[in-house]
Amino acid sequence: RFEEESSVKLRHFLLDEWNAKIGGAFTKEDERDELGRDRPASDYNIGTNDRWKAVGPAHKQRFLQYQPTKDQLSKATIDDDNNDPNNGTGEYLHHLRRTLFQSSSFGKWLGRITSLGHPLGQRGKVRRFRPGHDYTVAHYGVLTTNSVLDATLCFCPGEGKQCAFDEATGELIGSDDDAIWESGDAGGFECYIAADEGGEEEGPDAEYDDEDDTELLSVSASNNTLSLVYRDPGTMRFVKYVGSGAPGSRWDVALEYDVRSDDTDDEGEEGSKEEEGSES
Numbered sequence: 001r002f003e004e005e006s007s008v009k010l011r012h013f014l015l016d017e018w019n020a021k022i023g024g025a026f027t028k029e030d031e032r033d034e035l036g037r038d039r040p041a042s043d044y045n046i047g048t049n050d051r052w053k054a055v056g057p058a059h060k061q062r063f064l065q066y067q068p069t070k071d072q073l074s075k076a077t078i079d080d081d082n083n084d085p086n087n088g089t090g091e092y093l094h095h096l097r098r099t100l101f102q103s104s105s106f107g108k109w110l111g112r113i114t115s116l117g118h119p120l121g122q123r124g125k126v127r128r129f130r131p132g133h134d135y136t137v138a139h140y141g142v143l144t145t146n147s148v149l150d151a152t153l154c155f156c157p158g159e160g161k162q163c164a165f166d167e168a169t170g171e172l173i174g175s176d177d178d179a180i181w182e183s184g185d186a187g188g189f190e191c192y193i194a195a196d197e198g199g200e201e202e203g204p205d206a207e208y209d210d211e212d213d214t215e216l217l218s219v220s221a222s223n224n225t226l227s228l229v230y231r232d233p234g235t236m237r238f239v240k241y242v243g244s245g246a247p248g249s250r251w252d253v254a255l256e257y258d259v260r261s262d263d264t265d266d267e268g269e270e271g272s273k274e275e276e277g278s279e280s
Contacts (some may be wrong), residue, residue: 002114006230007217013226015151019091022155025089026251033130034249036106037159040134047249051090052128060141063134063239066090066126073079089155089251093126095251101151107257114228116149116259118190124151124255129188132244138193138236149257150229150237152190152219156181157247160223177247181221186246188221192229192237221250230259 004006005240012019030036033046033151044062048054052064078087078095100106111118125166129135165172180186194214216235219227231237242250 002228002230008113008228009220009222010181010226010228011162011208011222012190012224014096014224019224022089022092022251025087025092026155026249027157029089030157030248036131036244036246038245039131041130041244044133046127046133059137060134060139060218063136064128064130066094066128080239089128089183090126092254093155093251093253096148096153097124097126097255101253101255110149110151110228110257112261114149114230114259116230117213119149119257119259121258122255124253127252127254129239129242129250129252131186131242131246131249133242134239136186136239137165138191138195138238140195140236142238143195143238144231144233144256147230147232147259150231151255151257151258152229153226154221154223155251156188156221156249158223178222180245184218184220184240186243187240188220188242188246190221190227190237190239191215192219192231192235195234195236207223248250 004009014022029047035041035046042211045054045065051067051069053067055061055063055065069141070090072094107122110116112241157176158181161178163172163179163182181188192215196217217229219229229237239250
């Protein structure tokens, strides 16, 4: 399917044990911060601390990003059998980023499932989008010079099941939380749109004009779901504002993997020819 559509959603990605740990942690934190389910959200600093930092500027984006400690940067933070009650969502997601998403075995798996080959490099972050607060905006500064593979593991309230559509009632069928995310009414979905080539002349800070919006793909928030999307240089993406009516925060590990493209292959072949010529 990925080869046909350049995207795929893999539901129930982690084992139940890890999904339960992460779900318990983010439920506790949303309840502590009194966020979601139509509760008023007036304090922009809610949820920030020495590890969760607010990211801006507000005209481009607002969300919390997890900043690991020096000890966390130098070693894996959580053992598979570690049930330390002090571990929060950030600790769990950072652990996944270090031990799973940055591993050679995961890179090989990505190469096989996408047919794009082993990634050439990666970068990413652990994010929290709080109901009533957070979003990202499409602007020309997010465009890449080469094609990349977006891998985003999302967590949010709900069972992470695919909702069916009832043609008779015109409503989504599924658990309440899953249906809210799937409908898009509460935001939190990631949207891919085609950029207007002429807009780049205005500079990287220029925002995309909604009236010229050409949606290519919309990926709704879904618990314990990994989404893989092949993004070319002419495609922008953004996370829709999470409304206060959302069931809770959207949490994710969001990475970009550099992959081989036609341009990369051509450059590699030219480089090889130059090297061969210099040796003769």
